[in-house]
Amino acid sequence: MFHIEVGNTSSLKFLEELIGLERATFKKNDSWADGELEQMSKKRNCIVAVARLVADGKLCGYVLCTSTGLNLHVSKIAVRADCRRQGIAKGLMQAVLRMAANQRRSSSSTLHVALDNEPAVQLYRSLGYKEDGLLEDYYTPGRHAYKMICDLEPYKGASEGGLALPATNGRKR
Numbered sequence: 001m002f003h004i005e006v007g008n009t010s011s012l013k014f015l016e017e018l019i020g021l022e023r024a025t026f027k028k029n030d031s032w033a034d035g036e037l038e039q040m041s042k043k044r045n046c047i048v049a050v051a052r053l054v055a056d057g058k059l060c061g062y063v064l065c066t067s068t069g070l071n072l073h074v075s076k077i078a079v080r081a082d083c084r085r086q087g088i089a090k091g092l093m094q095a096v097l098r099m100a101a102n103q104r105r106s107s108s109s110t111l112h113v114a115l116d117n118e119p120a121v122q123l124y125r126s127l128g129y130k131e132d133g134l135l136e137d138y139y140t141p142g143r144h145a146y147k148m149i150c151d152l153e154p155y156k157g158a159s160e161g162g163l164a165l166p167a168t169n170g171r172k173r
């Protein structure tokens with residue numbers, strides 16, 4: 001079971017946890033552990049949602065976004081390898097999309113994802129994102145990305161528009 005919090009905190013302990021999960025998830029070339037994560041999380045328009053295990057309070061997932069008023073750009077999402085396929089990423093994404101739609105009045109959300117990242121592409125499609133173009137050589141030569149976009153209308157007025165979801169909204173398989 002996990003619970004989700006949405007907000008923007010830049011406390012040292014929180015950042016250390018975030019960087020730890022970033023390092024464990026992404027290869028060096030794709031990792032923002034060496035400064036970018038810290039820089040981004042300190043920006044005023046950054047929205048972070050984190051998932052913590054109810055059992056021990058440890059961080060098991062996060063999503064990092066930039067809110068530019070009408071649009072929410074999702075930059076990074078990661079779930080601890082041993083906690084995947086339990087709905088954590090979906091819960092994190094729904095929390096930030098609802099917050100953007102209801103509290104920031106955003107009408108769309110965008111992101112970039114590697115063509116070969118099937119778990120992430122499927123996750124985004126399940127949330128309503130659609131392909132909106134191809135960014136050739138986006139990551140490295142030959143490694144392309146989809147631009148994806150999601151209409152936030154269905155997220156408006158959705159029940160969990162606030163800063164925190166119930167403490168036990170996770171599902172276990």
Ligand SMILES: CC(C)(COP(=O)(O)OP(=O)(O)OC[C@H]1O[C@@H](n2cnc3c(N)ncnc32)[C@H](O)[C@@H]1OP(=O)(O)O)[C@@H](O)C(=O)NCCC(=O)NCCS
Pocket residue numbers: 025075076077078079080083084085086087088089090091113117118119120122123124126
């Ligand atoms: C992508 C990632 C965040 C998904 O996290 P997760 O918590 O396992 O995802 P969820 O359990 O919420 O899955 C929600 C939906 O996404 C899709 N999905 C997730 N993992 C999948 C996989 N391995 N294969 C196919 N579809 C997958 C499914 O549609 C799933 O719904 P279902 O379980 O009912 O079939 C996770 O795999 C991860 O951290 N990957 C490494 C980091 C990364 O690539 N981040 C994205 C780019 S920044």
